[in-house]
Every structure is written in C-alpha cells, then in structure tokens.
Amino acid sequence: MSRTSKKPRTRPKMADLADKYALYRLAVQDPEHEVQEFLRFYKDQFGRRPTRLREDFCAAAAVCCEWVKLGREYAAVGVDLDPEPLGYCRRTYLPKLSATEQLRVRLLQQDVRTCDVRADIIAAQNYSFFIFKTRAGVLEYFRQVHRCLADEGIFILDMMGGGAMQDEQISESRQVGRPTSEDKLQPPFRYVWEEASFDPITHDVLFHIHFRFPDGSALERAFSYDWRLWTMPEIRELLEEAGFSQSHVYWETEDKKGEPSGKYRRATRGRPDQAWLSYVIGVK
Numbered sequence: 003m004s005r006t007s008k009k010p011r012t013r014p015k016m017a018d019l020a021d022k023y024a025l026y027r028l029a030v031q032d033p034e035h036e037v038q039e040f041l042r043f044y045k046d047q048f049g050r051r052p053t054r055l056r057e058d059f060c061a062a063a064a065v066c067c068e069w070v071k072l073g074r075e076y077a078a079v080g081v082d083l084d085p086e087p088l089g090y091c092r093r094t095y096l097p098k099l100s101a102t103e104q105l106r107v108r109l110l111q112q113d114v115r116t117c118d119v120r121a122d123i124i125a126a127q128n129y130s131f132f133i134f135k136t137r138a139g140v141l142e143y144f145r146q147v148h149r150c151l152a153d154e155g156i157f158i159l160d161m162m163g164g165g166a167m168q169d170e171q172i173s174e175s176r177q178v179g180r181p182t183s184e185d186k187l188q189p190p191f192r193y194v195w196e197e198a199s200f201d202p203i204t205h206d207v208l209f210h211i212h213f214r215f216p217d218g219s220a221l222e223r224a225f226s227y228d229w230r231l232w233t234m235p236e237i238r239e240l241l242e243e244a245g246f247s248q249s250h251v252y253w254e255t256e257d258k259k260g261e262p263s264g265k266y267r268r269a270t271r272g273r274p275d276q277a278w279l280s281y282v283i284g285v286k
C-alpha cells in the first residue's frame with residue numbers, strides 16, 4: 003500500500019449512535035399516559051387525587067419525571083438497583099424539568115425489597131416484579147410495599163399472559179417512526195420483543211429487546227429479562243397474603259372492530275386472548 007493512500011473513512015452505523023434508553027422509551031413507554039392511568043385508578047378507589055408516587059424498578063424514572071409536572075404538591079421517588087439508568091435520568095430527563103420539579107424527584111439506587119419510602123401509590127411497571135421467581139420472593143416484596151403505602155394507598159402492577167406467552171420463540175416486531183419532540187436524534191427503527199424460551203414446568207421465561215435500523219445495524223439484546231411468568235390468580239392470592247384488603251384487575255377493552263383498544267376498565271372476568279396485558283391494583 004502506498005504511503006499516501008488514505009484509509010477509507012467509515013461512517014458510524016446507526017446502532018453506534020443510538021441511545022438505548024431513548025429507544026426503549028419510544029418503543030415501550032408512555033409516561034404521560036401512565037400518570038393519567040395512575041390518577042384514575044387511585045380516584046376509582048378513594049375519590050381523590052394522590053400526591054406521592056414511588057416508582058419501583060424505575061430504570062430511567064420516566065414516570066417520576068412526568069408525575070412531578072402535575073403540580074407543586076406532587077413528589078416522586080424512583081427506586082432501581084442499577085446505577086446506569088438512574089444516571090441517564092439525571093443527565094437526560096431531570097435537566098428538562100424546571101428547578102422546582104427537579105427538587106421533587108428523588109432517585110434511590112436500592113433493592114425495592116428494602117426500600118422504606120412511603121407513598122400513596124407504589125407502581126411496578128413493565129412486569130418488573132417477574133424478576134422474583136419464588137412465592138417467598140414475591141411475598142417479601144409485596145409485604146414491604148404494603149408496609150410503605152399510606153393508609154389510603156394503592157399498589158399498581160402490570161401483567162401479561164395468554165397462550166402465546168407459553169410458546170417458545172415468539173416475537174413481536176414493529177416499526178417505530180421518526181420521533182418528533184425531545185427524542186428527535188434517534189433514527190427510525192424496528193423494535194423487536196423476542197421470547198427466547200419458556201419452560202412450562204417452572205414458568206421461567208427469557209425475553210430480549212432488540213433495536214434494528216434501516217442501515218442493517220442493530221442493538222441486539224439491548225435489554226434482556228430472565229423472569230417467571232406469573233399468573234393472575236397467583237398474584238392476586240399473594241397480594242391478599244401480603245395484607246392487601248382488595249385487589250382489582252383493569253382489563254383491556256375492545257374497540258368496535260373487536261381489537262384491543264388500549265383502554266382498561268375494572269373487570270372480574272377476562273377474555274382468553276392469546277396475548278393480553280392488564281393492570282392489577284392492590285388496595286391497602
């Protein structure tokens with residue numbers, strides 16, 4: 003090679019420039035909607051507005067940052083073991099809040115099972131408590147939540163299930179378009195939710211999230227979750243055992259075409275859908 007020849011300049015791939023937390027938020031989170039749902043669930047139970055939120059397994063604490071925008075009396079605490087997403091929140095989400103809003107968000111790097119922060123609502127979203135694979139583990143966590151809730155307090159969990167979840171190698175994939183507002187630096191991408199394995203004896207389930215880009219690059223296994231697929235009756239029984247006086251299920255309604263509507267109503271009977279998502283509320 004001649005001494006004068008130049009190395010071809012390699013353009014960075016889209017995946018090299020991507021921000022996995024921003025992609026995660028675009029693909030699977032809707033903090034504004036979550037906050038409105040939390041207010042509604044609480045109002046259904048107690049007929050008033052709560053002010054103190056604890057977001058367990060908060061990762062980058064997107065819901066906390068939305069909660070404090072409700073007004074001066076609203077405060078939020080996010081709890082997560084992992085310093086990386088908490089640092090992301092401090093660098094990326096908190097600076098977008100006003101100075102007084104920032105003061106009303108507290109982030110704790112801690113195990114949710116030892117956290118004693120009191121709140122009107124304690125929420126564990128995106129199935130995060132599935133990390134606890136034994137009854138004893140779930141019960142320990144639920145008891146701690148029960149102790150920390152205000153006398154008029156609710157615990158909000160989300161759950162998923164259905165026949166398709168017990169099928170190995172299923173995956174859901176959808177295109178996420180070019181975002182508009184704060185995440186405009188992220189390219190369009192394909193979000194892939196892969197169920198890599200399911201064991202019908204233990205209900206151990208392994209999920210991966212991948213992000214794939216139009217230039218062929220990808221963030222494979224950007225997030226992985228080694229969980230137990232709990233069932234609704236198991237979880238409601240564990241809530242009762244932990245001391246919750248009632249539990250309610252908010253089941254997704256159907257639109258006029260019989261498709262999932264994205265709206266959730268209290269229900270005592272569900273439909274045997276192949277894949278369903280729902281909220282479960284434990285009342286102190």
Ligand SMILES: C[S@@+](CC[C@H](N)C(=O)[O-])C[C@H]1O[C@@H](n2cnc3c(N)ncnc32)[C@H](O)[C@@H]1O
Pocket residue numbers: 031058059060061081082083084087112113114115126127128129130133227
């Ligand atoms: C599925 S992500 C949750 C993301 C977020 N809650 C959401 O709604 O998208 C699970 C999070 O739980 C955290 N985590 C796992 N075990 C934990 C524990 N025992 N205590 C606190 N955080 C934990 C992980 O670090 C990870 O950030």
